[in-house]
Amino acid sequence: MGSQVEQRLITQALADALAENPDRTWVSYAISNNIVQDGFRNITIRQLATAVDRLAWYIDSNIGKSSDFETVLYYGLADVRYIITLIAGIKTGHSVLFCSHFNSQIFNLHLCEKTNCHTVLRTEGVEAVIDSLVQERPMKVFQAPSLDTLLEEGNLPKPYPYTKSWREACDDPISIGHSSGTTGLPKPIVWTNRSYSVCELHQVVPDLDGHPPYAKLLLESRSVYQTQPIYHPFGLFTGVTDPLYREKKMVLGPIVSGPTPPAILEQVIEHADIDSLSGVPIYLEMIAKSPKLLDLVEKKLKYIFFAGGALSKPAGDALSARLLLNDKESGLKWEPREVKGTDGVYELVYVKNSYTEKRQHVWWHTNSQDIHHSNDLFTKHPTKAHHWKFYSRADDMIVTKFGWNVNPVLVDDESVLPDDPLQSILPMVERGNTIMDAAGQLAKEKIIFGTKDKPFPLAGKGNVQRSAVLKLYEPEIEDMYVRVGD
Structure with missing residues (x-):
């Protein structure tokens, strides 16, 4: 079921990229909301490696190196320092907690308590959020260096030492995200090196009746516009895996408050050097409603990759008429189970075995033992094998007093x-x-x-x-x- 590949730690993937092509563009981000006038700033792999080492030394000197994966909350402007901090934290032995900017203070307090967090690393521009947080839960607060400081090309830092092997560090708890809090307080979700590097295993999953897994399709792109917030688990995952494991250039829009407006999407898609787009459904809905954006994506993009929710039928129809859509699931075999009380509706259920336990996130990010119920409901295509249509989340279903769904x-x-x-x-x-x-x-x-x-x-x-x-x-x-x- 697929050839064996040697998995790499994130630090090793960065070291390999640095050795192979240090001047390759890691990220290209919009300098301002006026993209036509101000354009994009490019950061190379060499600059990324420098920034990681510089921040690792800063953490070592100010917060201290950790031997037991102490939690550090990183909270800042939605820029590439999120990725830099993740990798620097790996080197200093910390587990970095990333909280959504959509969170309430109650959510953030709960996450800090659950992860035993006593240290905050913050950027400029978020003082009010963190000051309010530490009034309720006293924690040490450190000011993160500016992005320009981290990228300085003078007075280069020594490489920060990191010598762990894959066997030693594959399951180290390097980052902590959280659930959305849809049904209550958010739950911390621990990510390991394995959580990120598993994308390399997904790339060698065999085709199913001529249909390649999502990870193979992603290799067709060389430059991806990431519309999802970089502090979101999806943003962190693709922010690491696309540039370091798939050798793509990552393109980011300007920092905005709240969801990116259609006008910004239009500017980035029109003027950035991109051939694909990834994001959450809210942005695909925006594109589907704009004739100009639909024309642009048809002209420039090979595919759109989305995760984090279902796409409405009108949006899906509008976009699939123009280009390839791919929804991120496990990339592997899944077991549908019919839902009681609803004819023809099935739940996506993950079944653990010696193959899937090393390739599916659910076995590392949940407490499930041998079976994991996703709560995602699907209906079969009436004639096409292996084709399933998203129906709803199980927790979206309203059960009447008569037992109807x-x-x-x-x-x-x-x-x-x-x-x-x-x-x-x-x-x-x-x-x-x-x-x-x-x-x-x-x-x-x-x-x-x-x-x-x-x-x-x-x-x-x-x-x-x-x-x-x-x-x-x-x-x-x-x-x-x-x-x-x-």
Whole structure:
């Protein structure tokens, strides 16, 4: 089931890249929001290696080297120092905690407590977030060097020593991400060297009836625009694996507050040297709604690679008509299990064996033993083998008191609110009712609108946290049933 390859630590992948082509561009990032005027700044592999060593010495001198993977929270502007800090932390023996910028203070406090974090390394521009955090949980705070300081070409630092072998360090806890907090407080997720380098094993997974695994398709690109936040686990993963394990140039847009707006997407796609794009579905939805962006991606890109959520059918249809789409799953065999109470709907279930335990993240990032339930639901293609369509998350399903399963995702694409609320959405409700079964029918008198003082909770990927919304609006829902009955 695929040839054997020698896996490499991240530090080894960087050392190999430095030896092979030190002047290869590691990253090209937009200098400002005015990309046409200011363009991009390129950073080479040589500069990356210098920045890693310089930051490792800084951590060693100020925070101290760790022998037991002490946790350091890194929080900063969404720039390439996230990747630099990850690799420097490997060298100094730390486990680096990365928190989403979408997190509440309660989420960040919870993560610091769960990971026994007592040290913060922060950049400029995030003082308010960290000052507020350490008022609630006292921690030592250190100011990270600026990006320009780390990239200085004068007074070069000595290489910071790191001598661990793959066998010694493959399972070292080098970074900590977290779940989205959709159903409660976020859970820390520990990533190891193996978590990142497994991409090399995925590249040799055999084709399935002529269909190559996602990792092989990714090798067709030489320059990728990463739209996902660099502090997101997906951003960190691709930020490490694309440049160091796949020899791609990573392209980043300018630092913005919140999701990248369509105007910035358009500038980057039009003016950057790219041939592929990766991101979370919110950005693909933006592209699908813009005729100009659709023309640009068709003209410039070989593929779009996305993860972190499902893509709506209209967006998928618009994009797949122009180019190749690839959704990141395990790249390996998976076992569907039919969901009780829902005909033709199956859950993606991972089954552990001697082959998959070394190639699937779920066995390292969850507490699952021999079987892992993903909660991702799919339906079969009626005629094509190995073709599955995403249906919903299991926790998106609403179970009525009669035991029926209702899937609100089926009508998500109809849920954009026009200017005149109730009357203007009724045609959309009627269209939605035509594709829902009896349990999912929505009556006019049972429609509840969200309010400005209770905004819908969003995950870091920009999608609505449905379970959290139901809990937030539980009083209004109960009142509605008291008013109108079942």
